[in-house]
Amino acid sequence: MREVTLGLVQMSCGPTRKKNLEKAIKGIEDCAGRGAQIIALPELFLAPYFCQGKDPKKFELTETIPCPTTETLGKLAEKLKVTLIVSIFEKTTDTKPHFFNSTIALGPDGKILGKYRKIHIPSQPPDLYAEDFYFESGDLGFPVFETPLAKISALICYDQWFPEAARLSAKNGAEIIFYPTAIGWDPRLSDEINKAELEAWQTIQRSHSIANNIFIAAVNRTGKEDNLDFWGTSFVSDPYGRVLAKAGNDKAENLVVKCDLDLIAYMRKEWPFLDERRIRYDHLPS
């Protein structure tokens, strides 16, 4: 049996970068101690979710890669012998720099395994998710990172609503797609709508598991920040879209989840959706 154990660090993110990093490290250590081999952090975990508005000062949060964060966490990955999925507000080293919402995979040797730059950038509603002020759409396509245990992709938050992104990642070989995320309820909406939104968020990601015969791991932040009440509910789903484990919505929680990767090959014979799709869009986004 080809098995891999995932760790999802669901956490809240306060104003102090150092404290957020310490929290993340604690979460990673807890997951690793419980057997996790690939461990993911939420989107932009080093700061409050600054996209609830357009503030030029927030560009001070950027890092060029490699950066102090990837160095610190690279050493941790090496020490714990795990793969880490880390979200970074990236500034390129170009003379006129570009800015991306990126994930970096750090391998168990402590080195950078690969990088993804978020392709789907939300702009709505402008007082909640004004990401277009900060980030360009990614220019790296949908890369797959070959960890020692599984081929993975690490897409980001809004990407999770687009079946195309999951499809291209799976077509490129991903067996597990991680979605570091920052999504929450808008307290101005009714309970009924907020319930529907959370359910829709789970349904669309579970559907990517089904359509592509793969595992999905969504890792979200929690806690209230201005107009957003981040809904946690980090989860892992299998190729049937079954939820293998799910966190609560209102507090920090580390999920450790075993995945039987043999199920992917089994499902690709039973339900060969990836092979039998008739519409192919293997070009990269322009």
Place this chain on the structure above:
Amino acid sequence: MREVTLGLVQMSCGPTRKKNLEKAIKGIEDCAGRGAQIIALPELFLAPYFCQGKDPKKFELTETIPCPTTETLGKLAEKLKVTLIVSIFEKTTDTKPHFFNSTIALGPDGKILGKYRKIHIPSQPPDLYAEDFYFESGDLGFPVFETPLAKISALICYDQWFPEAARLSAKNGAEIIFYPTAIGWDPRLSDEINKAELEAWQTIQRSHSIANNIFIAAVNRTGKEDNLDFWGTSFVSDPYGRVLAKAGNDKAENLVVKCDLDLIAYMRKEWPFLDERRIRYDHLPS
């Protein structure tokens, strides 16, 4: 408010074509009597599901369009002033004919509104869904039918597992996608797997509602036939992926469901997934 009422005729299909047609007519009349304006029948409702094997004799079931079935049901549509979605095993009129698994939309004037030919043709498992023996992949793309009340598409069964098919239909303007279906449990599998399959079937279709901000109406057959126990569970979901109504799994049942089409425009402002997708595959399948 722009509202439309859908009718879904969930039925079992026996060996006698005439009786199946009578059953379908009764179901349509019941739905229309309860206010339904667009009414759909299950896939290949005129016969037992003959794709559990490869039998050349079954090509006797084919019809060239227009055919007695579209004539009879066209008159009914006109009488009841409804739109009907009708599944036909189609034989073309070419000298060397082609064979398709097709849906015909009949308008409230009794005339043919449009036609779709199933694009995704299952071949697995060969003793359950050997459709590749009977049908070519459709050559009409993903057309949209303009009914007096809504723009609709009528994809077919296996298409429901492919996000691309729903996406192209929505991109072409579909506000509601119907899925006439013949899917069931394989009694040789465990209860646990069969439960997972039914749940996956609902999840993937609900996800098309979410990804495209549209309504989905899946209409399945019921009853045991050879190795398949057709699981019914016909349902309608809204742009949040919420199930508005759902039939049982073991008997005939007509669902009549009101849909508020204004929700589509609302969702396209709130969650503009259709506009903000970055990967576009607007070419038709080869």
